[in-house]
Amino acid sequence: MRDSNFLVENNARHVWHPMAHPGEMRAQPPKIVHEAEGVEVIDVHGHRLLDAVGGLWNVNLGYSCEPVKKAMRDQLDRLPYYSAFRGSTTSPLIELSFELVEWFKPDGMARAFLTSGGSDSVETCLRLARQYHKLTGQPERTKYIALKKGYHGTHFGAASVNGNQNFRRQYEPLLPGCFHIPAPWTYRNPFGTDDAALVAERCAAMLEDEIAFQGADTIAAFIMEPVLGAGGVIVPHESFMGRVREICSRHGILLIADEVITGFGRTGAWTGSRLWDVKPDLMSTAKAVTNGYFPLGAVMIGEKLVDAFEADKTGKASIGHGYTYSGHPVGAAAALAALAETRRLDVASNATARGAELMAGLEKLKARHSLVGDARGKGLMAALELVSDRAQKTPASKDVLQRVFETSYQRGVMVRTSGNIVILSPPLIITSSDVARIIGALDAALGSV
Template sequence: MKDSNFLKENNAKFLWHPMGHPGQLRTNTPTIITGASGVRIRDIDGHETIDAVGGLWNVNLGYSCDPVKQAITGQLDALPYYSAFAGTSNNAAIELSYELQDWFGSDGLTRAFFTSGGSDSVETALRLARQFHKVRGETGRTKFLSLKKGYHGTHMGGASVNGNNRFRTAYEPLLPGCYHIPAPYTYRNPFNESDPAKLAELCAQALEDEIAFQGAETIAAFIMEPVLGAGGIIPPHESFMPKVRDICSRNGILLIADEVITGFGRTGDWSGSRHWGVKPDMMCLAKAITNGYFPFGAVMITNEVAETFEKDETGTANIGHGYTYSAHPVGAAAALACLSETKRLNVSENAAARGREMFSGVQQLMKKHALVGDVRGGHGLMTAVELVEDRDTRKPAGKPIASAVAKTAYENGVMVRVSGNNILLSPPLIIGSDDVQHIISGLDAGLSAAA
């Protein structure tokens, strides 16, 4: 590796970073992370912090998960790559498909299509949803519905169903036929409704109204995160996703659960959908499936949807979609080891317990700091702190304020993520109580400095 002077001198000169302005990053250069262990990361100057971002929602098992590392190196020695396009397969991918149907079989999800990550998984689900209806002879079902504030990756289809204009406006026009309904976001919603149960009913009614307006026979699928993540960690009322499931079923619309963030324990259950007692028609997975150690994802598909494809005799069900790295043997081997460790450590249970501690601690900060307008979470290790300039008007705090909070928190040993006027917390699921308190202390320092 080049020395630190070389790395600092060339930081952001030739590398464009996701989710950042390339010109601004040349002057306000990114933090260079050079090492990690457990739940901590270390920068180029040797400064160590707790990673309260969890990589990017994905390092559930921390940075020292030897079984996953060993699985990767072992598979590289045996078979580093081969295509999984029709005609060839590999042992790791076959084993992983069996493991995943065992994991999600109780939800009716028994078939897997492997991808290279979350955006790929969303794109795959959208395409398969349209194809499903065509195989059934309902060729008019091409539209997609989703939630405002929802995040579904950055491919053209995913950006089109995204409900946040930060990921849309610079790239429009996007995919036609994508429509959004209000999110069950109690702090900000067009109904001015603060009661979560009433808001869930209003949002569900908005979905029914949109279906009636568009025509159910034109809609392929509704896609949603069981808990909205990048849009600001917005957990709906427990009644909302079941209502959506019922509405979709009555109208012949597929329900796609985007579990890229919420899958494998983040919410305190093995999936966000299961947390609400809902069985989706498709489920998008990625991130924690390999603990972030290898780019990999999957779409899980129900028996009912799968049988429509598998029983087709017209050729319409031939899947003309896939990626060079679909079912990559190294990724599949990493996933197998990761899922084994995820079960062995029962991280969902720890996520639930530590999540309650983190949420409670951040709620106490709201009493102390006027800068905090809202705190959201309480479902596993997912917590958001929404910053405002004024609590009465709820005017969002500017990005410089959120960045100032994050900077001081980092100086105090805690890496947090800024998303708009929100501070997002999503640490590894193996985190302990002492580290949760360290996160709270670091955030406290950041809020004090910004104020």
């Protein structure tokens, strides 16, 4: 490993970072995370920080999960790689597919398709949705409907169903046939109300209207996050996803639940779909399935699709799609260990308890600092929306968000900022004292502004 001087001198000089302007990164290089332990990361200067970002929503079990590391080491010694394409498979893939089906069986899932990550999983869901309709004699069902502010990854199909302009504008034209309705966002919505149930009902009515306009027989699927993550931690009213399920079923439209963030306990339920008591037709997962230690994802497939694909005699159900690293044996071994630890530690229960403490702290910050327009969250995914004028809900400036980030960093807590929102997604093993540390750092940061 090169020394710290080399790392500092070459920081952001030879790489373009995801989700960042290359020029800005050169002018203001990012923090260099050098080590990690427990729920803390340590930068190249030895500064320790509680990681309130959880890597990127994915390090649910923290950075010292020895069972996952051991499983990866053992698998590297035994079989570091082999393909899962037709004609071969591996022992860890067989075992993992069994465990995933067991994990998601309460959600109505019956098969798994392995990918390399969340964007891959979403792309796979979109493809399988179209293929299903072709198999069942409805080839004109090719369109997708999604939520504004929804985030589904960065592949061309995934970006096309994204509902955030900054992931779309510079890459258009995207996949044709993708349409969006307003998100059930109580704090900001086009309906002029702060009644969450009414917002949910009106968004559902917008879905009905869009289906009628497009023609139900042209729509393949509706895709949504049970709790919207990167779009600002938007928590729908409890009625919304169930209402969407009913509408989709009535019109023969598949429901894709994007569970990349919510699939393994982050909301306090084991899945976001289970949180709202909904059974989707397809689920995209990734992130915490390996605790972030290996890039791996999975698409979970509901029984309706399984029946159609596995009964096909024409050959049209052959899946002409996959990735070199689909079901990678080291990733599968990591996932098996991560699932076992996730279950053993019952992190969903901890997410519920610590999430309640976190939200109570964030509400106190809202009462104390006029800069906070809204505090929201579910389990251990939470956000503060910062504004310069509460009455007008005017978004706080980029400079304000940068100052909040820097002060929190100096106070020993890593947070994430996106637009005018501070996003929190700490590991699901945090303690009450960790929650207090996060709130204390944010209190100082907001006070500094």
